[in-house]
Amino acid sequence: MTTGATRTFFLCVLLALPAMVNGAAPATRIVSLSPHLTELAFDAGAGPGLVGVVEYSDHPVEARMLPRVGDAFRIDRETLASLEPDLILAWAGGTPTATVEQLRRDGYRVVMIETGDPEEVAAALEKIAELAGTEDTAAPLAEAFRAGFSELRRRFADRPPVRVFVQISPRPLYTVGAGQIIDSVLTTCGGRNVFGEIEQLAPVVTDEAVIAADPQVIIAPSAAAEDVLTRWHKYPGIAAVRSGRLHIVEGDLLSRQSLRLLEGAREICALLDEARDGP
Template sequence: MAALWAGLLGTPSAPAQAGAVTVTDDSGRQVALAQPAGRIVSLAPHLTELLFAAGAGARVVGVDQHSDYPPAARHITHLGSALQLDLERLLALQPDLVVIWQSGGGAAMIDKLQSLGLSVYRSDPRSLGDIATSLERLGRLAGTEAQAARAAQAFRQALHELRRQHAGKPRLRVFYQIWHRPLMTVNGEHLISAVMDLCGGDNIFADLPTLAPQVSTEAVLVADPQVIIASGRAVERPEWLQAWLKWEALAAVKQESLYVIHPDIIQRHTPRILQGAEQMCGYLDQVRRKLDSRGAGMPKR
């Protein structure tokens, strides 16, 4: 797996070759360019990462304010966010292509960008496999198909290996906490839920209709998760994760199964999500060992 992280970003590919390109984005719309994009604006951190991984980093001329990885992205012109975008500065960059996260509050901005005659690629990955597909599509749009194909294949191989390692393990009830005020989680359609499933975890709020719903403390207590995983905003353990300790009857508290994963490697739709998956799977394996040592039974697939 270490070779995957080192190789996915790689070095910029050769200049894009002339020729019309067409791809279908995650909304089902076709994005057609007269030739591969030489000037790209990215309005989401995961898209900036994907573009670099696909060999198109040298073509990125503008990014949103949260794009900070790889380190080279910090030195690219920042344009604000999809909700508060410096349109004048964006237009001055004369992009051939703008890539944006559809579920990240970008719907109104997409309409605005298109009304200005800009080509827009909508990203909205919902499965782990969608990450590899996104690499391939972005590589085609940027004319860096060879590196994008290598990155996509490396991702698929690493994902397959993780699935093989964790197939058939006893299932655990998992609560993933995005934030505390309000208390927020993810539903079964979210990519993080797919990571849980990969590791043998069942999302206790999978059936909720909203992608990132608000929930109550009472609902968490009723579902009685065996594992609680929090993200927060940094590497440090968020203080609000410790707040669950007062609920001593909660299975996750009794088993001392409160964990943290840095949001950048679990909440961004990029190849680095497999690092987050490795971490989550490791946590769930720790809980299984605790339960085995206590003679507690667990359901299997």
């Protein structure tokens, strides 16, 4: 082998090492089974490799043009097969276990992605990039995301706690419990989720329970705007109602475990700080 050929050979080996170490070549035909994983895949630089997504995968706009393989509860196995994916991204805690098991029995490579708190979101971005061979794209974004949350934790670590009720939906009255990522964001901002001790991700509560908890701030996603501006006004005894601290936030900034979570966290932190400084 000539010197030039030898150099070329070893260069090729070096370039292939990440895939060889991980036991698989970078994925080039990826299907995402959750809207937030779709978003993270685009952020990670794996967007060109996405060939299928589930319903409500609408960010970024490029995601809206991709074929749908189902939704959170149902997978169209025929459509999925036609896309010939070499990797399926599933949401740990969200994609039904039965769905994952069936896909694996069908011979698909399914990787479970955890996104239960901000650190896991950053790690998920890095994991998807590793699977797609796009680490250089994801690394600075993950670093900036972690730094942003570290700054928020530092800034609000010693601020007085603020009691917060998060209304996910009005009927039934769903809120967030322990282990939900919004609960983690509230903690980052020095907030105290008034239902944070319930060991359910999305418990149903009553108006009477909210009155008893006496939140200083009530937050609801934009989809619940009309309700949050009206239903609580009949309870003037609640601190949040007395002070007018009933806030609407863009739902996707909090409900989707993506890099946009940092933007949502900054908004929540600002709202809680206003409650500390206000009457």
